Amino acid sequence: MSPEPQKGRAPSIRDVARLAGVSHQTVSRVLNGHESIRDETRQRVREAMEALKYRPNRAARALVTSRSRTIGVLSATHGEYGPSSSIAAIEDAARDQGYYVNTANLASSSPGAIIEALKHLLLQDIEGLIVMAPQVRVFDVLAGMAIDVPYVSLQSTGHGDHRALAIDQIAGARAATQHLIDLGHEEIVHVAGPQDWIEAEARMRGFLDAVIDADLRTHPPILGDWSADFGYFAGKELLRYRDFTAVFAGNDLMAVGLMHAFRDAGVDVPGEISVVGFDDIPLAQHVWPPLTTVHQEFGEVGRRAVALLLGEVRGTPVDGDEEIVPSLVTRASSGPAHAVVGRY
Structure with missing residues:
Protein backbone atom coordinates (compact mmCIF):
# COMPACT_ATOMS: atom_id res chain seq x y z
CA MET A 1 0.00 0.00 0.00
CA SER A 2 1.37 3.39 -0.94
CA PRO A 3 2.17 5.67 1.99
CA GLU A 4 1.16 8.70 -0.03
CA PRO A 5 -2.32 10.17 0.54
CA GLN A 6 -4.58 10.79 -2.42
CA LYS A 7 -3.40 13.64 -4.62
CA GLY A 8 -4.73 17.01 -3.53
CA ARG A 9 -5.65 15.78 -0.05
CA ALA A 10 -3.73 16.65 3.10
CA PRO A 11 -2.37 13.57 4.91
CA SER A 12 -4.59 12.32 7.73
CA ILE A 13 -4.00 10.47 10.96
CA ARG A 14 -5.03 7.25 9.19
CA ASP A 15 -2.35 7.79 6.52
CA VAL A 16 0.22 8.09 9.30
CA ALA A 17 -1.12 4.93 10.94
CA ARG A 18 -0.86 2.92 7.69
CA LEU A 19 2.71 4.05 7.03
CA ALA A 20 3.81 3.39 10.63
CA GLY A 21 2.02 0.02 10.75
CA VAL A 22 -0.06 0.94 13.80
CA SER A 23 -3.67 1.79 14.56
CA HIS A 24 -4.96 5.35 14.28
CA GLN A 25 -5.65 5.19 18.04
CA THR A 26 -1.93 4.62 18.60
CA VAL A 27 -1.09 7.67 16.47
CA SER A 28 -3.58 9.68 18.54
CA ARG A 29 -1.92 8.53 21.76
CA VAL A 30 1.49 9.58 20.42
CA LEU A 31 0.12 13.02 19.52
CA ASN A 32 -1.31 13.36 23.04
CA GLY A 33 1.92 12.33 24.76
CA HIS A 34 0.44 9.16 26.24
CA GLU A 35 3.00 7.49 28.50
CA SER A 36 1.94 3.92 27.64
CA ILE A 37 3.44 4.08 24.11
CA ARG A 38 6.77 2.32 23.68
CA ASP A 39 9.69 4.48 22.58
CA GLU A 40 10.25 2.55 19.34
CA THR A 41 6.56 2.85 18.42
CA ARG A 42 6.58 6.56 19.18
CA GLN A 43 9.66 7.02 17.01
CA ARG A 44 8.10 5.05 14.12
CA VAL A 45 4.97 7.20 14.24
CA ARG A 46 7.00 10.41 14.27
CA GLU A 47 9.05 9.26 11.31
CA ALA A 48 5.84 8.51 9.41
CA MET A 49 4.48 11.96 10.28
CA GLU A 50 7.68 13.55 9.01
CA ALA A 51 7.69 11.48 5.79
CA LEU A 52 4.09 12.48 5.04
CA LYS A 53 4.60 16.05 6.28
CA TYR A 54 1.58 15.47 8.49
CA ARG A 55 0.61 18.37 10.74
CA PRO A 56 -2.16 17.75 13.30
CA ASN A 57 -5.09 20.14 13.33
CA ARG A 58 -4.61 21.84 16.68
CA ALA A 59 -7.99 23.55 16.69
CA ALA A 60 -9.85 20.29 16.04
CA ARG A 61 -7.86 18.44 18.70
CA ALA A 62 -8.60 21.17 21.24
CA LEU A 63 -12.34 20.93 20.54
CA VAL A 64 -12.32 17.15 20.99
CA THR A 65 -10.07 16.95 24.03
CA SER A 66 -10.74 20.38 25.63
CA ASP A 168 22.16 29.05 42.35
CA GLN A 169 23.44 32.30 40.89
CA ILE A 170 24.79 33.28 44.30
CA ALA A 171 27.10 30.24 44.40
CA GLY A 172 28.29 30.97 40.87
CA ALA A 173 29.13 34.57 41.73
CA ARG A 174 30.90 33.51 44.91
CA ALA A 175 33.02 31.05 42.93
CA ALA A 176 34.00 33.76 40.42
CA THR A 177 34.93 36.22 43.17
CA GLN A 178 36.74 33.62 45.27
CA HIS A 179 38.80 32.69 42.20
CA LEU A 180 40.07 36.27 42.06
CA ILE A 181 40.70 36.34 45.82
CA ASP A 182 42.68 33.10 45.57
CA LEU A 183 44.83 34.78 42.92
CA GLY A 184 45.75 37.43 45.48
CA HIS A 185 43.38 40.21 44.40
CA GLU A 186 42.29 42.45 47.25
CA GLU A 187 40.74 45.29 45.25
CA ILE A 188 37.92 43.82 43.19
CA VAL A 189 35.17 45.77 41.42
CA HIS A 190 31.80 44.31 40.43
CA VAL A 191 29.98 45.53 37.33
CA ALA A 192 26.45 44.30 37.99
CA GLY A 193 23.37 43.77 35.88
CA PRO A 194 20.35 46.08 35.96
CA GLN A 195 18.44 46.92 39.09
CA ASP A 196 15.20 44.91 39.51
CA TRP A 197 16.71 41.83 37.81
CA ILE A 198 16.68 38.90 40.23
CA GLU A 199 19.77 37.37 38.58
CA ALA A 200 21.71 40.62 38.89
CA GLU A 201 20.83 40.94 42.56
CA ALA A 202 21.85 37.34 43.27
CA ARG A 203 25.21 37.69 41.51
CA MET A 204 25.88 40.93 43.38
CA ARG A 205 25.05 39.20 46.64
CA GLY A 206 27.43 36.33 45.87
CA PHE A 207 30.19 38.83 45.08
CA LEU A 208 29.62 40.80 48.29
CA ASP A 209 29.46 37.64 50.42
CA ALA A 210 32.86 36.50 49.13
CA VAL A 211 34.46 39.92 49.59
CA ILE A 212 33.07 40.36 53.10
CA ASP A 213 34.08 36.84 54.13
CA ALA A 214 37.64 37.60 52.97
CA ASP A 215 37.57 40.88 54.95
CA LEU A 216 38.41 42.94 51.87
CA ARG A 217 37.51 46.53 51.07
CA THR A 218 34.11 46.74 49.38
CA HIS A 219 33.93 48.80 46.20
CA PRO A 220 30.41 50.05 45.38
CA PRO A 221 29.00 47.84 42.59
CA ILE A 222 28.37 49.54 39.26
CA LEU A 223 24.86 48.91 37.88
CA GLY A 224 24.96 48.06 34.17
CA ASP A 225 22.51 46.85 31.53
CA TRP A 226 24.02 43.49 30.42
CA SER A 227 25.45 45.00 27.19
CA ALA A 228 29.02 45.05 25.86
CA ASP A 229 28.56 48.78 25.18
CA PHE A 230 27.99 49.41 28.87
CA GLY A 231 30.99 47.26 29.74
CA TYR A 232 33.14 49.40 27.45
CA PHE A 233 31.80 52.60 29.03
CA ALA A 234 32.35 51.25 32.55
CA GLY A 235 35.88 50.18 31.67
CA LYS A 236 36.83 53.67 30.51
CA GLU A 237 35.36 55.21 33.66
CA LEU A 238 37.10 52.73 35.95
CA LEU A 239 40.48 53.50 34.37
CA ARG A 240 40.23 57.11 35.53
CA TYR A 241 41.07 55.91 39.05
CA ARG A 242 42.72 52.46 38.73
CA ASP A 243 42.10 51.64 42.40
CA PHE A 244 41.47 47.97 41.63
CA THR A 245 43.25 44.97 40.13
CA ALA A 246 40.29 42.82 39.08
CA VAL A 247 36.72 43.09 37.81
CA PHE A 248 33.93 40.56 38.15
CA ALA A 249 31.31 41.37 35.52
CA GLY A 250 27.70 40.25 35.94
CA ASN A 251 27.68 38.68 32.47
CA ASP A 252 30.08 37.87 29.63
CA LEU A 253 29.01 40.67 27.30
CA MET A 254 29.86 43.35 29.84
CA ALA A 255 33.16 41.55 30.51
CA VAL A 256 33.99 41.63 26.79
CA GLY A 257 33.24 45.37 26.71
CA LEU A 258 35.48 45.91 29.73
CA MET A 259 38.40 44.10 28.10
CA HIS A 260 37.91 46.15 24.94
CA ALA A 261 38.17 49.38 26.95
CA PHE A 262 41.27 48.13 28.78
CA ARG A 263 42.90 47.08 25.50
CA ASP A 264 42.19 50.47 23.91
CA ALA A 265 43.88 52.13 26.90
CA GLY A 266 46.95 49.91 26.61
CA VAL A 267 46.16 48.03 29.82
CA ASP A 268 47.17 44.37 29.82
CA VAL A 269 44.62 41.70 30.75
CA PRO A 270 45.42 39.84 32.97
CA GLY A 271 48.91 41.29 33.49
CA GLU A 272 47.55 44.49 35.05
CA ILE A 273 43.82 43.82 35.50
CA SER A 274 42.02 40.46 35.67
CA VAL A 275 38.49 40.09 34.30
CA VAL A 276 35.90 37.39 35.04
CA GLY A 277 32.45 37.11 33.45
CA PHE A 278 29.31 35.03 33.93
CA ASP A 279 27.29 32.73 31.59
CA ASP A 280 30.01 31.17 29.39
CA ILE A 281 28.52 32.26 26.07
CA PRO A 282 30.19 30.68 22.99
CA LEU A 283 32.09 33.92 22.30
CA ALA A 284 33.81 33.77 25.69
CA GLN A 285 36.45 31.26 24.62
CA HIS A 286 37.24 33.13 21.38
CA VAL A 287 37.88 36.69 22.59
CA TRP A 288 41.42 37.72 23.52
CA PRO A 289 42.38 36.81 26.07
CA PRO A 290 39.87 33.95 26.39
CA LEU A 291 37.47 34.86 29.17
CA THR A 292 37.35 33.23 32.59
CA THR A 293 33.67 32.89 33.37
CA VAL A 294 30.92 30.94 35.12
CA HIS A 295 29.27 28.23 33.04
CA GLN A 296 25.51 27.74 33.14
CA GLU A 297 23.65 24.71 31.76
CA PHE A 298 20.97 26.64 29.89
CA GLY A 299 19.67 23.55 28.13
CA GLU A 300 19.21 21.74 31.44
CA VAL A 301 17.31 24.76 32.75
Whole structure:
Protein backbone atom coordinates (compact mmCIF):
# COMPACT_ATOMS: atom_id res chain seq x y z
CA MET A 1 0.00 0.00 0.00
CA SER A 2 1.37 3.39 -0.94
CA PRO A 3 2.17 5.67 1.99
CA GLU A 4 1.16 8.70 -0.03
CA PRO A 5 -2.32 10.17 0.54
CA GLN A 6 -4.58 10.79 -2.42
CA LYS A 7 -3.40 13.64 -4.62
CA GLY A 8 -4.73 17.01 -3.53
CA ARG A 9 -5.65 15.78 -0.05
CA ALA A 10 -3.73 16.65 3.10
CA PRO A 11 -2.37 13.57 4.91
CA SER A 12 -4.59 12.32 7.73
CA ILE A 13 -4.00 10.47 10.96
CA ARG A 14 -5.03 7.25 9.19
CA ASP A 15 -2.35 7.79 6.52
CA VAL A 16 0.22 8.09 9.30
CA ALA A 17 -1.12 4.93 10.94
CA ARG A 18 -0.86 2.92 7.69
CA LEU A 19 2.71 4.05 7.03
CA ALA A 20 3.81 3.39 10.63
CA GLY A 21 2.02 0.02 10.75
CA VAL A 22 -0.06 0.94 13.80
CA SER A 23 -3.67 1.79 14.56
CA HIS A 24 -4.96 5.35 14.28
CA GLN A 25 -5.65 5.19 18.04
CA THR A 26 -1.93 4.62 18.60
CA VAL A 27 -1.09 7.67 16.47
CA SER A 28 -3.58 9.68 18.54
CA ARG A 29 -1.92 8.53 21.76
CA VAL A 30 1.49 9.58 20.42
CA LEU A 31 0.12 13.02 19.52
CA ASN A 32 -1.31 13.36 23.04
CA GLY A 33 1.92 12.33 24.76
CA HIS A 34 0.44 9.16 26.24
CA GLU A 35 3.00 7.49 28.50
CA SER A 36 1.94 3.92 27.64
CA ILE A 37 3.44 4.08 24.11
CA ARG A 38 6.77 2.32 23.68
CA ASP A 39 9.69 4.48 22.58
CA GLU A 40 10.25 2.55 19.34
CA THR A 41 6.56 2.85 18.42
CA ARG A 42 6.58 6.56 19.18
CA GLN A 43 9.66 7.02 17.01
CA ARG A 44 8.10 5.05 14.12
CA VAL A 45 4.97 7.20 14.24
CA ARG A 46 7.00 10.41 14.27
CA GLU A 47 9.05 9.26 11.31
CA ALA A 48 5.84 8.51 9.41
CA MET A 49 4.48 11.96 10.28
CA GLU A 50 7.68 13.55 9.01
CA ALA A 51 7.69 11.48 5.79
CA LEU A 52 4.09 12.48 5.04
CA LYS A 53 4.60 16.05 6.28
CA TYR A 54 1.58 15.47 8.49
CA ARG A 55 0.61 18.37 10.74
CA PRO A 56 -2.16 17.75 13.30
CA ASN A 57 -5.09 20.14 13.33
CA ARG A 58 -4.61 21.84 16.68
CA ALA A 59 -7.99 23.55 16.69
CA ALA A 60 -9.85 20.29 16.04
CA ARG A 61 -7.86 18.44 18.70
CA ALA A 62 -8.60 21.17 21.24
CA LEU A 63 -12.34 20.93 20.54
CA VAL A 64 -12.32 17.15 20.99
CA THR A 65 -10.07 16.95 24.03
CA SER A 66 -10.74 20.38 25.63
CA ARG A 67 -6.96 20.72 25.82
CA SER A 68 -4.72 22.95 23.73
CA ARG A 69 -1.50 20.96 24.34
CA THR A 70 0.20 24.36 24.47
CA ILE A 71 2.71 25.82 26.93
CA GLY A 72 3.25 29.55 27.20
CA VAL A 73 6.66 31.13 27.80
CA LEU A 74 6.94 34.68 29.10
CA SER A 75 10.39 35.95 28.21
CA ALA A 76 12.39 39.13 28.65
CA THR A 77 15.03 38.03 26.13
CA HIS A 78 15.70 39.73 22.82
CA GLY A 79 18.22 37.30 21.38
CA GLU A 80 20.60 36.90 24.34
CA TYR A 81 22.39 33.55 24.25
CA GLY A 82 21.41 32.17 27.65
CA PRO A 83 17.63 32.71 27.61
CA SER A 84 17.44 31.84 23.90
CA SER A 85 19.21 28.54 24.58
CA SER A 86 16.82 27.74 27.43
CA ILE A 87 13.79 28.53 25.25
CA ALA A 88 15.12 26.24 22.50
CA ALA A 89 15.48 23.45 25.09
CA ILE A 90 11.95 24.15 26.35
CA GLU A 91 10.59 23.77 22.80
CA ASP A 92 12.47 20.48 22.29
CA ALA A 93 11.35 19.04 25.64
CA ALA A 94 7.74 20.16 25.10
CA ARG A 95 7.68 18.65 21.60
CA ASP A 96 8.88 15.33 23.03
CA GLN A 97 5.83 15.37 25.29
CA GLY A 98 3.40 16.30 22.50
CA TYR A 99 3.14 19.98 23.44
CA TYR A 100 3.51 23.19 21.47
CA VAL A 101 5.15 26.36 22.78
CA ASN A 102 4.00 29.95 22.36
CA THR A 103 6.49 32.60 23.46
CA ALA A 104 5.71 36.20 24.33
CA ASN A 105 8.72 38.52 24.56
CA LEU A 106 8.23 41.57 26.73
CA ALA A 107 8.37 44.79 24.72
CA SER A 108 9.40 46.60 27.91
CA SER A 109 9.49 45.95 31.64
CA SER A 110 6.52 48.22 32.38
CA PRO A 111 3.55 46.66 34.20
CA GLY A 112 1.35 47.41 31.18
CA ALA A 113 3.66 45.51 28.81
CA ILE A 114 3.82 42.54 31.22
CA ILE A 115 0.01 42.41 31.53
CA GLU A 116 -0.44 42.56 27.74
CA ALA A 117 2.08 39.76 27.18
CA LEU A 118 0.36 37.56 29.76
CA LYS A 119 -3.08 38.25 28.28
CA HIS A 120 -1.75 37.33 24.84
CA LEU A 121 -0.57 33.94 26.14
CA LEU A 122 -3.75 33.25 28.09
CA LEU A 123 -5.83 33.91 24.96
CA GLN A 124 -3.99 30.96 23.36
CA ASP A 125 -5.61 28.67 25.97
CA ILE A 126 -2.23 27.64 27.33
CA GLU A 127 -2.25 24.77 29.81
CA GLY A 128 0.75 26.10 31.72
CA LEU A 129 3.24 28.95 31.81
CA ILE A 130 7.03 29.17 32.15
CA VAL A 131 8.31 32.56 33.31
CA MET A 132 11.75 33.38 31.88
CA ALA A 133 11.61 37.05 32.81
CA PRO A 134 13.49 37.19 36.13
CA GLN A 135 12.45 40.67 37.19
CA VAL A 136 10.77 41.55 40.47
CA ARG A 137 7.98 43.53 38.80
CA VAL A 138 7.01 40.52 36.64
CA PHE A 139 6.22 38.49 39.74
CA ASP A 140 4.36 41.43 41.26
CA VAL A 141 2.12 41.51 38.18
CA LEU A 142 1.67 37.71 38.25
CA ALA A 143 0.52 37.86 41.87
CA GLY A 144 -1.94 40.64 41.05
CA MET A 145 -3.46 38.84 38.05
CA ALA A 146 -4.22 35.57 39.87
CA ILE A 147 -3.14 33.41 36.91
CA ASP A 148 -5.44 30.36 36.78
CA VAL A 149 -3.02 27.98 35.02
CA PRO A 150 0.00 26.25 36.58
CA TYR A 151 3.26 28.12 36.15
CA VAL A 152 6.90 27.71 37.02
CA SER A 153 9.57 30.35 37.21
CA LEU A 154 13.33 30.60 37.24
CA GLN A 155 14.73 31.76 40.56
CA SER A 156 18.24 32.51 41.74
CA THR A 157 17.87 30.27 44.77
CA GLY A 158 15.16 27.99 46.03
CA HIS A 159 12.82 29.36 48.69
CA GLY A 160 10.62 26.31 49.22
CA ASP A 161 8.37 27.31 46.31
CA HIS A 162 7.47 24.17 44.36
CA ARG A 163 6.86 26.33 41.29
CA ALA A 164 10.40 27.73 41.23
CA LEU A 165 13.28 26.15 39.37
CA ALA A 166 16.35 27.06 41.42
CA ILE A 167 19.58 28.14 39.72
CA ASP A 168 22.16 29.05 42.35
CA GLN A 169 23.44 32.30 40.89
CA ILE A 170 24.79 33.28 44.30
CA ALA A 171 27.10 30.24 44.40
CA GLY A 172 28.29 30.97 40.87
CA ALA A 173 29.13 34.57 41.73
CA ARG A 174 30.90 33.51 44.91
CA ALA A 175 33.02 31.05 42.93
CA ALA A 176 34.00 33.76 40.42
CA THR A 177 34.93 36.22 43.17
CA GLN A 178 36.74 33.62 45.27
CA HIS A 179 38.80 32.69 42.20
CA LEU A 180 40.07 36.27 42.06
CA ILE A 181 40.70 36.34 45.82
CA ASP A 182 42.68 33.10 45.57
CA LEU A 183 44.83 34.78 42.92
CA GLY A 184 45.75 37.43 45.48
CA HIS A 185 43.38 40.21 44.40
CA GLU A 186 42.29 42.45 47.25
CA GLU A 187 40.74 45.29 45.25
CA ILE A 188 37.92 43.82 43.19
CA VAL A 189 35.17 45.77 41.42
CA HIS A 190 31.80 44.31 40.43
CA VAL A 191 29.98 45.53 37.33
CA ALA A 192 26.45 44.30 37.99
CA GLY A 193 23.37 43.77 35.88
CA PRO A 194 20.35 46.08 35.96
CA GLN A 195 18.44 46.92 39.09
CA ASP A 196 15.20 44.91 39.51
CA TRP A 197 16.71 41.83 37.81
CA ILE A 198 16.68 38.90 40.23
CA GLU A 199 19.77 37.37 38.58
CA ALA A 200 21.71 40.62 38.89
CA GLU A 201 20.83 40.94 42.56
CA ALA A 202 21.85 37.34 43.27
CA ARG A 203 25.21 37.69 41.51
CA MET A 204 25.88 40.93 43.38
CA ARG A 205 25.05 39.20 46.64
CA GLY A 206 27.43 36.33 45.87
CA PHE A 207 30.19 38.83 45.08
CA LEU A 208 29.62 40.80 48.29
CA ASP A 209 29.46 37.64 50.42
CA ALA A 210 32.86 36.50 49.13
CA VAL A 211 34.46 39.92 49.59
CA ILE A 212 33.07 40.36 53.10
CA ASP A 213 34.08 36.84 54.13
CA ALA A 214 37.64 37.60 52.97
CA ASP A 215 37.57 40.88 54.95
CA LEU A 216 38.41 42.94 51.87
CA ARG A 217 37.51 46.53 51.07
CA THR A 218 34.11 46.74 49.38
CA HIS A 219 33.93 48.80 46.20
CA PRO A 220 30.41 50.05 45.38
CA PRO A 221 29.00 47.84 42.59
CA ILE A 222 28.37 49.54 39.26
CA LEU A 223 24.86 48.91 37.88
CA GLY A 224 24.96 48.06 34.17
CA ASP A 225 22.51 46.85 31.53
CA TRP A 226 24.02 43.49 30.42
CA SER A 227 25.45 45.00 27.19
CA ALA A 228 29.02 45.05 25.86
CA ASP A 229 28.56 48.78 25.18
CA PHE A 230 27.99 49.41 28.87
CA GLY A 231 30.99 47.26 29.74
CA TYR A 232 33.14 49.40 27.45
CA PHE A 233 31.80 52.60 29.03
CA ALA A 234 32.35 51.25 32.55
CA GLY A 235 35.88 50.18 31.67
CA LYS A 236 36.83 53.67 30.51
CA GLU A 237 35.36 55.21 33.66
CA LEU A 238 37.10 52.73 35.95
CA LEU A 239 40.48 53.50 34.37
CA ARG A 240 40.23 57.11 35.53
CA TYR A 241 41.07 55.91 39.05
CA ARG A 242 42.72 52.46 38.73
CA ASP A 243 42.10 51.64 42.40
CA PHE A 244 41.47 47.97 41.63
CA THR A 245 43.25 44.97 40.13
CA ALA A 246 40.29 42.82 39.08
CA VAL A 247 36.72 43.09 37.81
CA PHE A 248 33.93 40.56 38.15
CA ALA A 249 31.31 41.37 35.52
CA GLY A 250 27.70 40.25 35.94
CA ASN A 251 27.68 38.68 32.47
CA ASP A 252 30.08 37.87 29.63
CA LEU A 253 29.01 40.67 27.30
CA MET A 254 29.86 43.35 29.84
CA ALA A 255 33.16 41.55 30.51
CA VAL A 256 33.99 41.63 26.79
CA GLY A 257 33.24 45.37 26.71
CA LEU A 258 35.48 45.91 29.73
CA MET A 259 38.40 44.10 28.10
CA HIS A 260 37.91 46.15 24.94
CA ALA A 261 38.17 49.38 26.95
CA PHE A 262 41.27 48.13 28.78
CA ARG A 263 42.90 47.08 25.50
CA ASP A 264 42.19 50.47 23.91
CA ALA A 265 43.88 52.13 26.90
CA GLY A 266 46.95 49.91 26.61
CA VAL A 267 46.16 48.03 29.82
CA ASP A 268 47.17 44.37 29.82
CA VAL A 269 44.62 41.70 30.75
CA PRO A 270 45.42 39.84 32.97
CA GLY A 271 48.91 41.29 33.49
CA GLU A 272 47.55 44.49 35.05
CA ILE A 273 43.82 43.82 35.50
CA SER A 274 42.02 40.46 35.67
CA VAL A 275 38.49 40.09 34.30
CA VAL A 276 35.90 37.39 35.04
CA GLY A 277 32.45 37.11 33.45
CA PHE A 278 29.31 35.03 33.93
CA ASP A 279 27.29 32.73 31.59
CA ASP A 280 30.01 31.17 29.39
CA ILE A 281 28.52 32.26 26.07
CA PRO A 282 30.19 30.68 22.99
CA LEU A 283 32.09 33.92 22.30
CA ALA A 284 33.81 33.77 25.69
CA GLN A 285 36.45 31.26 24.62
CA HIS A 286 37.24 33.13 21.38
CA VAL A 287 37.88 36.69 22.59
CA TRP A 288 41.42 37.72 23.52
CA PRO A 289 42.38 36.81 26.07
CA PRO A 290 39.87 33.95 26.39
CA LEU A 291 37.47 34.86 29.17
CA THR A 292 37.35 33.23 32.59
CA THR A 293 33.67 32.89 33.37
CA VAL A 294 30.92 30.94 35.12
CA HIS A 295 29.27 28.23 33.04
CA GLN A 296 25.51 27.74 33.14
CA GLU A 297 23.65 24.71 31.76
CA PHE A 298 20.97 26.64 29.89
CA GLY A 299 19.67 23.55 28.13
CA GLU A 300 19.21 21.74 31.44
CA VAL A 301 17.31 24.76 32.75
CA GLY A 302 14.85 24.51 29.86
CA ARG A 303 14.38 20.74 30.17
CA ARG A 304 13.79 20.90 33.92
CA ALA A 305 11.35 23.77 33.52
CA VAL A 306 9.18 21.68 31.18
CA ALA A 307 9.33 18.63 33.46
CA LEU A 308 8.35 20.74 36.47
CA LEU A 309 5.49 22.45 34.64
CA LEU A 310 4.01 19.32 33.07
CA GLY A 311 4.13 17.66 36.46
CA GLU A 312 1.86 20.45 37.71
CA VAL A 313 -0.38 20.30 34.62
CA ARG A 314 -0.86 16.52 34.92
CA GLY A 315 -1.26 16.53 38.69
CA THR A 316 1.88 14.43 39.16
CA PRO A 317 4.37 16.92 40.65
CA VAL A 318 8.07 16.19 40.18
CA ASP A 319 10.84 17.09 42.58
CA GLY A 320 12.17 20.52 41.67
CA ASP A 321 14.12 21.16 44.85
CA GLU A 322 17.55 20.21 43.50
CA GLU A 323 19.40 23.38 42.56
CA ILE A 324 21.36 23.79 39.34
CA VAL A 325 24.80 25.02 40.41
CA PRO A 326 26.92 26.91 37.84
CA SER A 327 30.63 26.07 37.55
CA LEU A 328 33.75 28.19 37.13
CA VAL A 329 35.64 27.91 33.82
CA THR A 330 39.18 29.24 34.17
CA ARG A 331 40.76 30.78 31.07
CA ALA A 332 43.44 33.39 30.34
CA SER A 333 41.68 36.62 31.37
CA SER A 334 42.44 36.10 35.07
CA GLY A 335 45.86 35.96 36.67
CA PRO A 336 47.85 36.84 39.80
CA ALA A 337 47.31 40.23 41.39
CA HIS A 338 49.77 43.08 40.98
CA ALA A 339 50.07 46.34 42.89
CA VAL A 340 47.32 48.93 42.50
CA VAL A 341 48.70 51.76 40.38
CA GLY A 342 45.89 54.27 40.79
CA ARG A 343 45.06 56.79 43.44
CA TYR A 344 42.47 56.72 46.21
